[in-house]
Amino acid sequence: MREALNLALDEALTEDPATLVFGEDVGRLGGVFRVTEGLQRRHGEHRVFDTPLSEAAIAGMAVGLAMNGRRPVPELQFDGFAYPAMDQIVNQIARMNYRSRGAAPMPITLRIPSFGGIQAPEHHGESLEAAFAHVPGLKVAAPSDAPDAYRLLLQSVRSDDPVVFLEPKARYWDRSPAPAGADSGGDPAVGTARVVRSGRHATLVAWGAMVHRCLQAAEAAAEDGVQLEVVDLRWLKPIDAAGLAESVRRTRRAVVVHEAPLTAGLGGEVSALITEGAFARLAAPVQRVAGFDVVYPAGPLEPQYLPTVDRILSAVQRTFG
Amino acid sequence: MTTSETTFHLPDLGEGLVEATVLEWLVGPGERVERNGPLVEVETTKSAAEIPSPHSGVVARLHAEEGETVAVGAPLVTFEIEEEAAGIVGTVPGEEAPARRRVRLTPPEDEPGS
Numbered sequence: 001m002r003e004a005l006n007l008a009l010d011e012a013l014t015e016d017p018a019t020l021v022f023g024e025d026v027g028r029l030g031g032v033f034r035v036t037e038g039l040q041r042r043h044g045e046h047r048v049f050d051t052p053l054s055e056a057a058i059a060g061m062a063v064g065l066a067m068n069g070r071r072p073v074p075e076l077q078f079d080g081f082a083y084p085a086m087d088q089i090v091n092q093i094a095r096m097n098y099r100s101r102g103a104a105p106m107p108i109t110l111r112i113p114s115f116g117g118i119q120a121p122e123h124h125g126e127s128l129e130a131a132f133a134h135v136p137g138l139k140v141a142a143p144s145d146a147p148d149a150y151r152l153l154l155q156s157v158r159s160d161d162p163v164v165f166l167e168p169k170a171r172y173w174d175r176s177p178a179p180a181g182a183d184s185g186g187d188p189a190v191g192t193a194r195v196v197r198s199g200r201h202a203t204l205v206a207w208g209a210m211v212h213r214c215l216q217a218a219e220a221a222a223e224d225g226v227q228l229e230v231v232d233l234r235w236l237k238p239i240d241a242a243g244l245a246e247s248v249r250r251t252r253r254a255v256v257v258h259e260a261p262l263t264a265g266l267g268g269e270v271s272a273l274i275t276e277g278a279f280a281r282l283a284a285p286v287q288r289v290a291g292f293d294v295v296y297p298a299g300p301l302e303p304q305y306l307p308t309v310d311r312i313l314s315a316v317q318r319t320f321g
Numbered sequence: 322m323t324t325s326e327t328t329f330h331l332p333d334l335g336e337g338l339v340e341a342t343v344l345e346w347l348v349g350p351g352e353r354v355e356r357n358g359p360l361v362e363v364e365t366t367k368s369a370a371e372i373p374s375p376h377s378g379v380v381a382r383l384h385a386e387e388g389e390t391v392a393v394g395a396p397l398v399t400f401e402i403e404e405e406a407a408g409i410v411g412t413v414p415g416e417e418a419p420a421r422r423r424v425r426l427t428p429p430e431d432e433p434g435s
């Protein structure tokens with residue numbers, strides 16, 4: 001996935017001289033996960049550059065640059081460190097277009113390596129999607145594999161709206177083939193979910209690394225003669241309510257899976273949208289499988305915290321009655 | 322893959338100790354060592370302790386002889402590490418083992434998709 005993201009950033013920098021990539025270690029080092037490797041060499045130190053270790057300053061600088069006609073693609077090195085930047089994100093990036101009555105759009109793509117699964121230290125494995133999705137003015141994306149990461153990132157950078165782009169760290173080393181290089185065109189619109197596996201007994205809805213986990217669950221379910229459909233939400237705001245309802249109207253059952261704690265997580269929103277859009281067809285209440293309502297645990301406990309195949313399958317069985 | 326050098330400095334081994342003596346090197350220059358593998362045994366005024374390697378890589382240089390006393394914060398050993406591994410926080414998953422499962426499913430009795 002990191003190669004696909006690198007390719008998308010390279011193309012974005014090439015196609016628009018206003019595009020700038022900056023953040024901690026993104027320049028000379030090429031990013032802590034190597035996502036920005038080689039970009040400074042190819043596009044110069046004025047367009048791809050390192051910043052001080054200050055997330056609030058990184059986000060704030062993006063606001064000023066966007067107001068002056070640039071297309072910033074800043075990186076906040078880890079999810080847990082988005083909190084210090086929250087004031088700039090919520091009160092400036094998300095509002096500036098509204099506040100200026102359209103005179104100052106914010107074509108900012110805020111890349112944040114997100115979620116857990118790599119046994120990192122504290123503050124390095126958070127799931128903030130519900131917080132971002134709740135802020136009016138922001139779009140939120142979370143890719144799950146390499147080709148989609150490429151597509152979604154280019155869409156985000158080209159968008160004149162601010163996008164919070166949550167990259168699942170646990171999938172950076174996903175070796176599924178990156179796109180051939182050329183922009184494939186014909187991308188589905190922003191806010192469109194996709195069916196990554198077809199099935200008829202129930203729909204699993206997920207995003208980020210949990211899409212992969214749901215595919216594992218679907219593989220296991222197939223051994224029991226149960227065909228699970230897996231929907232990758234991709235855009236966490238706007239959410240593809242129509243696409244979700246369409247899938248669930250066919251399968252009649254739904255399980256939402258995410259890494260974030262259960263309470264007030266985005267799964268509640270997704271569940272409500274499915275209920276609103278497909279209530280008459282639902283054979284059972286929508287189920288949620290999530291992280292627990294605890295501080296994100298230390299590395300060795302991650303396997304107990306993150307949704308497992310068994311927890312997903314148990315939730316599926318609950319929808320069967 | 323390119324490589325780069327990184328130097329590990331003697332950490333504070335507890336409660337503000339200011340130095341430690343190298344008892345025995347468990348690796349030598351040119352040897353490959355894995356992260357958390359045995360690196361060196363040192364002795365402080367409180368105890369002897371084995372320090373695990375903070376990196377996976379090849380030992381480029383040792384900065385102290387056995388029997389020599391090293392100040393906390395002074396260079397202890399320099400590693401040559403793969404560029405790709407430099408700076409990563411956390412453990413990047415490799416090829417994943419097949420997911421284990423215990424829960425078995427019973428398909429619903431109604432005709433799905435009807």
